[in-house]
Amino acid sequence: xxxxxxxxxxxxxxxxxxxxxxxxxxxxxxxxxxxxxxxxxxxxxxxxxxxxxxxxxxxxxxxxxxxxxxxxxxxxxxxxxxxxxxxxxxxxxxxxxxxxxxxxxxxxxxxxxxxxxxxxxxxxxxxxxxxxxxxxxxxx
Amino acid sequence: xxxxxxxxxxxxxxxxxxxxxxxxxxxxxxxxxxxxxxxxxxxxxxxxxxxxxxxxxxxxxxxxxxxxxxxxxxxxxxxxxxxxxxxxxxxxxxxxxxxxxxxxxxxxxxxxxxxxxxxxxxxxxxxxxxxxxxxxxxxxxxxxxxxxxxxxxxxxxxxxxxxxxxxxxxxxxxxxxxxxxxxxxxxxxxxxxxxxxxxxxxxxxxxxxxxxxxxxxxxxxxxxxxxxxxxxxxxxxxxxxxxxxxxxxxxxxxxxxxxxxxxxxxxxxxxxxxxxxxxxxxxxxxxxxxxxxxxxxxxxxxxxxxxxxxxxxxxxxxxxxxxxxxxxxxxxxxxxxxxxxxxxxxxxxxxxxxxxxxxxxxxxxxxxxxxxxxxx
Numbered sequence: 001x002x003x004x005x006x007x008x009x010x011x012x013x014x015x016x017x018x019x020x021x022x023x024x025x026x027x028x029x030x031x032x033x034x035x036x037x038x039x040x041x042x043x044x045x046x047x048x049x050x051x052x053x054x055x056x057x058x059x060x061x062x063x064x065x066x067x068x069x070x071x072x073x074x075x076x077x078x079x080x081x082x083x084x085x086x087x088x089x090x091x092x093x094x095x096x097x098x099x100x101x102x103x104x105x106x107x108x109x110x111x112x113x114x115x116x117x118x119x120x121x122x123x124x125x126x127x128x129x130x131x132x133x134x135x136x137x138x139x140x
Numbered sequence: 141x142x143x144x145x146x147x148x149x150x151x152x153x154x155x156x157x158x159x160x161x162x163x164x165x166x167x168x169x170x171x172x173x174x175x176x177x178x179x180x181x182x183x184x185x186x187x188x189x190x191x192x193x194x195x196x197x198x199x200x201x202x203x204x205x206x207x208x209x210x211x212x213x214x215x216x217x218x219x220x221x222x223x224x225x226x227x228x229x230x231x232x233x234x235x236x237x238x239x240x241x242x243x244x245x246x247x248x249x250x251x252x253x254x255x256x257x258x259x260x261x262x263x264x265x266x267x268x269x270x271x272x273x274x275x276x277x278x279x280x281x282x283x284x285x286x287x288x289x290x291x292x293x294x295x296x297x298x299x300x301x302x303x304x305x306x307x308x309x310x311x312x313x314x315x316x317x318x319x320x321x322x323x324x325x326x327x328x329x330x331x332x333x334x335x336x337x338x339x340x341x342x343x344x345x346x347x348x349x350x351x352x353x354x355x356x357x358x359x360x361x362x363x364x365x366x367x368x369x370x371x372x373x374x375x376x377x378x379x380x381x382x383x384x385x386x387x388x389x390x391x392x393x394x395x396x397x398x399x400x401x402x403x404x405x406x407x408x409x410x411x412x413x414x415x416x417x418x419x420x421x422x423x424x425x426x427x428x429x430x431x432x433x434x435x436x437x438x439x440x441x442x443x444x445x446x447x448x449x450x451x452x453x454x455x456x457x458x459x460x461x462x463x464x465x466x467x468x469x470x471x472x473x474x475x476x477x478x479x480x481x482x483x484x485x486x487x488x489x490x491x492x493x494x495x496x497x498x499x500x501x502x503x504x505x506x507x508x509x510x511x512x513x514x515x516x
Binding site for chain 2: 019044045048049050051055072075093099100112118120
């Protein structure tokens, strides 16, 4: 258990206060098995599960950090990284005040939010075409 | 906020923005699809929906029309509006408000007096049968003069505004169950929205105040699904009020092990044990505090060492004492005493014996804070 998180709140009775830490990690294991066998992605919303102070940090510490680390800048920052367990990603969305608004464990090959989105690509194509039209006008 | 109240020269300018979809509004604000997906993921978390629903939420929201919203405030302290507008998740809240057309809210709108009332009347006329009516505060039936807006009694304004509403969202414990104005002896004859309006769907979002994301979550649910969420037996959305604070409390294992704080400064309190004996109403209170938490997810009352006072339950103010354990009699014994002299004597003896016993027990387990403690 993270001593920082626990001692801060002076909670000392054993570990796994809510008994939810281990089941969540098992849920991640089941999700990884599904990803391997059926290529099926899963998302676990860490904010929908009761966790004592320090337990979320404990889960995050247990999952560790892997090779990929990305940062989005979309309606405030988002931190997305692959944990030390390949296929298990931690996605944390912040608002513009840098406060966490949601946090998920995604078990997937690549979180959807990292992929370029079709709607944005359509818009990008249109913008690039307009830019090139401007070039053409300058040339003539 | 005022950007959503379309007032021009004191005349309401309605219609144009409401006809566009939320997707159009977001595109025009330069919000990328990726940002929108992030928004939908946060919304799903807020609405306690499974993350697998994020794509469906995105699709529904993109095509959602912006509904007209009329917000009425009656006998209230403005705490509910404060809760919502002081929320730190400004991005999400502002997006929610970008996706509605707030046509009347007398605390937030720029217009005042007759111009404000004209805005309300115009919005009601233009969107008759389709607007959402949000109400905070209770309604006094004792004397119409106890609370009026622009000379209109709360009762008249509510009944008039409710006629064309598609649905009513009662925000805060005052609007949902009468709240503090309704507390004994209820000097203004305060009642809830539900006591007056019988022919419209009413969704109760109680709390003193309600958690901001619960307020916006209900609006988001309406925008996403075009309907009201499933309600419990007293009109609250089950997604937020489906489980008791006790069941979701991280201190629950202490309760199960029989480890309780007996006073606010004993060993149990220091170790973060269960606050049941200090009057915690968690076992009988249904709300989302234990998981959604307050102040941007920082904590909730129990996490800060204070028992839950049960503010999302009807008549919580008259529940017999915030610091009285649920297992003790909730009946006001002193009131019983008024009815029977013999009973009064017995009750008085019982209470004083109980108090003496509690005091002795508290003294026994009381641990004084020392200089050494402060140095730890």
